[in-house]
Amino acid sequence: MNMITFFIVGLLVHVVFFISIFDIYFTSPLVHGMSPQRVPLPSPAKRLVLFVADGLRADSIFKFDPSDPIRVPFIRSVITESGSWGVSHTRVPTESRPGHVALIAGFYEDVSAVAKGWKENPVEFDSVFNESRYTWCWGSPDILPMFAKGASGDHVYTHTYPSAMEDFASKDASKLDTWVFDQVKDFLRSAKENKTLMSHLHEDKIVFFLHLLGIDTNGHAHRPMSKEYLENIELVDNGVAEIVSVFEEFFENDGRTAYVFTADHGMTNWGSHGASHPSETLTPLVAWGAGIQRAQRTFTFQNYDDDYIRDWGLETYRRMDVNQADIAPLMSSLIGVPIPLNSVGVLPLDYLNNSQHFKAESMYANAIQILEQFKVKMTQKKETTLSFLFTPYQPLTDSQMFEFMSHTRSLIQKGHFDEAIHECEVLIHRAMEGLSYYHTYDRFFLGCSVVLGFIGWTSYVLLVILKTHASLRKPPTSKDATAGRHLGLLFLFVGLLVCLFLFLQASSYTYYIYCLLPVPVWYSVLKEFRILIEFARSVPSLPLSRCFGYFVLLTFGIELLVVSFFYRAMLTLGLVALALWPVVSGLYRKTKSRSLRWVLSCLCLSVFPLLPVVGREPNTNYVICAGALTMLTSLIYILLCRQPGLHSRDRWLFICQMLQVALCTYVLSSTHSSLQLKQGLPLFNQLISWTTLVSSFMVPLLSSTRLFHRLLSILLSLSSVYLLLSTGCEALFPPVLSWLMFVWIHMEQEAVDTQGMSNRNELSRIDFSENIDLSRIRQLSLDDIRRSYFFVFFIIIAFFGTGNIASINSFDPASVYCFLTVFNPFIMGGLLMWKVLIPFIIVMCTFESVQVSTRLSSRSLFLIVLVISDLMALHFFFLVKNYGSWLDIGTSISHYVIVMSMTIFLMLLSLMTHFLTSNKLQIWQKVKVHFK
Structure with missing residues (x-):
């Protein structure tokens, strides 16, 4: 399977996993076909x-x-x-x-x-x-x-x-x-x-x-x-x-x-x-x-x-x-x-x-109205389930419903209104529980199908990694071909049985997708069973102690990320642990200055998960400081940079982008000042804001495609937009994150140098637009597992560093006031999502740089990332709740949705960042030709 096919298949599989949560937990509770219930007494109003x-x-x-x-x-x-x-x-x-x-x-x-x-x-x-x-x-x-x-x-x-x-x-x-x-x-x-x-x-x-x-x-x-x-x-x-x-x-x-x-x-x-x-x-x-x-x-x-x-x-x-x-x-x-x-x-x-009579009649109508929904729900479920598999809701069977209704009506006719009201309350309670029972009737069945597909897909990705990088690929024999045909017929038969079962139950078409997906996935896994056998035979020759150490650390690392969804402060603990990496790996002895910068940048970033995500009053002073910090670091780079490829045209582009950062800082401060004085949103500020947003997609493409030049241009464009969407200390997050990302690139280069795989001065010469020399692409090593985990960790930091689910639910409209002040949920929501994505893009561009600088194919690293994120998603699938408070239920589902969205989105975002880093608009050359 080539890279494009694998990418498309992986995307479709994860879309199915993502949509499944909506069919399992988010299906509409509404049913139709009930009769309206009227009270046979005159109304008071x-x-x-x-x-x-x-x-x-x-x-x-x-x-x-x-x-x-x-x-x-x-x-x-x-x-x-x-x-x-x-x-x-x-x-x-x-x-x-x-x-x-x-x-x-x-x-x-x-x-x-x-x-x-x-x-x-x-x-x-x-x-x-x-x-x-x-x-x-x-x-x-x-x-x-x-x-x-x-x-x-x-x-x-x-x-x-x-x-x-x-x-x-x-x-x-x-x-x-x-x-x-x-x-x-x-x-x-x-x-x-x-x-x-x-x-x-x-x-x-x-x-x-x-x-x-x-x-x-x-x-x-x-x-x-x-x-x-x-x-x-x-x-x-x-x-x-x-x-x-x-x-x-x-x-x-x-x-x-x-x-x-x-x-x-x-x-x-x-x-x-x-x-x-x-x-x-x-x-x-x-x-x-x-x-x-x-x-x-x-x-x-x-x-x-x-x-x-x-x-x-x-x-x-x-x-x-x-x-x-x-x-x-x-x-x-x-x-x-x-x-x-x-x-x-x-x-x-x-x-x-x-009167009590009116209250009893009203409660009776209320009970029957809810009971009607229960009966329709029960009928629907009975029609879509084989009779021998259907399990009715025992506390409210047909005979019990009839007994409830007749007994309550009899109590009302006899004038025992208080007893009738009590019976109605009991009936309402049971009917509500029954509605929930039938609404979640297929939840366990669908959940098992999705988990089976999840485990199968993760196993297949692991097999692809082993097959590609563990030298376990051997030419198939005639015996293997025969076994493959038999296995294919077996899984075809299983697929037909699943289709027949779902057809007899008149199941929704989405059920076919969830239940049939594990069939081809597990067929692909078992077809490569020989790879597992070869890998098992090669285990004694592996550095078992080092492998075990990586396995333990990765397990703890994944658990830390899972816990961080509930407690953001765990990310601070993780950053402190990451700060010790140069010491543990021995890089500190080789490059003390860069190791020190790594430690300081990790510790600075670790402050953000400790800050509150909601309840912060707007404070433009932080935004001004963030703008000044962004310009200062960029200016130092431009003045001190002696790297090849930084032409005067690039210097002027960087200077223009720095001026744009300064202008956006002024616009943000001016807008909030104008709104406080109740003078409205100045038209000039609004035009600058929208122009900055649109140009942020194009301006980086004008810069040199040399690694640090392009990354700096992307950072300046994204920072300008982020400043306009900030209201407080979160504006400092992108420059601090970018500082850590730049140091990470250097540290990974040092790590590769330590292994004797690279030339020391190669990093400054890397050009994103150059074709990758496939002969220089190396095999995976255990250290690449750490690189992939770092990437996933930084992606989680990019989301939870300045916010969480509550911060999105409690979206403060003040953060979009530079763009519009008239209520428009779709535009405001779109601007909010772009603000959330900006740190993601910074991390993705950095990861692209790490892949290029360490001479590893993007597919290889991304496969490891895929396994780590899928293991996290499987965690959250088991942590989904259908009990407790609505907040607990909603939060648990949101965690799964976030991780699955992240996985899908990283696939799409990787294409975007590749385009953003590798392509260049040739406007200067076109203008020059025109004048000639």
Whole structure:
């Protein structure tokens, strides 16, 4: 198999392994075909007004200081006089779309939603809006359209402001909320002159949805403790009070309007959300009006896990917490519409002010609605599983479901409402467990198939390494050919059996891929079984003690990298250990100055994993220092460099790139200063930022292809972009990392010199664009295992050095303010990903240099890297959790996804870095010819 074929096959195999995690853990929980469940009693409210204050923390609105004026007098009066209150507990990720789906549709959106972003529905789902007779919505163009598109029919009307208004650099982001309040008042005013609209508004089962984005925008721009954020909360409180007054006047105080005030998610002190900090997951819930229990005094101590309640001054008022998905059944019950078909929320009865009969009927409808999902899920699984292999969920069989339903209905008819409610709660609990059981029914089967393929692929790569570099290749005999044919027929038969089994089960086409992949992989492994026998025979001639030492060190090294995903500080320990390499290997005796630089650079880089990844306030001083450090090191190189190949043209290019670094440093500082003064993003700064981003791909191609010249040009281009995307001390990471990478190249050259494989002055003459002399490519040695491990370690450092999963979830929009301030999730996400990739590219270019300087084929080193990364991925596959908190589950899956993405991405990134280092634009020559 040649290199290109192997690359394509390896890429496809890892794509399959990567996608498998989504079929095993990320499949959509939604099912269709259920019947809506209605309560056969009149509803307490004709209409519902839903206020969602985007990004509002529970403590920000509930906190009370007796020495200061009450920040939210209206909401406070509702809690103490006329309504019910509590905390709505959200789930990770704490983002706007999942939060609104949980609130209005009653289920926690699966990961497939990420693929289509914030505005499209990856799958159609039911919602309170869809079940209503009419719904009118006002607010953000990023949230409202998805509920209108998901509705059956044309009864959900949306009114959105232009997306350009969602500007983080706006002088007053509260205008987003003012716009909503004004639009609602204008709408009701115009309805008085429109008989048709007036008629619709006075019907029952009506919903009004006010999405208030100003608090979230001000929180991102100024932080939740800022004057702007707190004043926006006051504005929302005044606006809600005014809207309630307008509605009551419009409907002539008929007492048939219910109000719900809540938030989709909270926000951290540093102005981000997406992770699981209590400030992000604890949101307020206040309800009042028709059908809502009035304020209840309590004199018993209420024990909650959060510490905020001590500062709220609400200890004497009964607090009723809910899960965010529970709000959808509450709203449905208030206006008498069926609970959304896919809802997994449980009706919070304590919020209802109604008869026990109504509560029992509502809970019964809630239980049957969830049971309907369970029955559809069970039927689907039964249809795709052979009868003798199907194992039903024992706590909820067909007979038990029938008994539950008939017994509960009998209790309601007899007036035993409390018992009926208890039976419904038991049924809901079992149905939810059953939904999870059938949703994960094939997880073990698929997991075993993927693990089998994983082990087979890793074994095959090891065999390729042995076959290529261990001199074990021998010409096949006729006996080998016969055995190969028999083996091929055997595996063909196995493949046909697998296909027949999956066909009889009516399995998805992806199941065929996961289950059939191990067949050709293991055929390829067993076909080379003779290589293993030859290797086993040659073991006595190997330096066993040294091999064992490398095996032990590599095992510990891989375990350290795995643990570092959970504890970043382990990378600091690893860098300290790496700093001792010259001493352990004996290189210190040969080159003390470079060894000292290696130790210092490792120790400097080891500081970064100890720094916090979230919660850092923007500090442009660090960015200025990073820009100055980058220019200083580059200037020293240009002034002191006496290496061949550095022409005046290259010197001028480096000087221009240094000036670009200085300009980007100024742009970053100027932009943040302008935003603090609320003067917006200067157009000049924005043009420079985008120009720098685009030119960063092209400028390095103008420089000399000599090793250090090209690496320096790449570093300057990437550093310019990284500075524009930085807000604090992370800006220092690329120059420190680059320092270590440059030293690594020199150290590897010294290591090769020690083995007598290279000339001392060869490093300065290496040109990336020259064709590699295949006659000089050497065989693999045990030391190449260390080089490959160093590369994997530095790749992990490149990712976890300045961030982790929480830092990506809690993405701070301030890092893209030089490029744009208007909310655009795709562009902002793309810029964030490019910032994450820049350290990767620096490490990849260095590894390319190490491969060239040590005269080793890129394929050989990459095969070892592939084995190490696959062993890590297999680790994380076994560490994936489907129990515990949502954060634990999500984090464990994210670790596997990151390692698999890294493996796939390194394959693609290696092509990019090869192009970046080896190619050159011949603009100068073209211009010269033109003038001639």
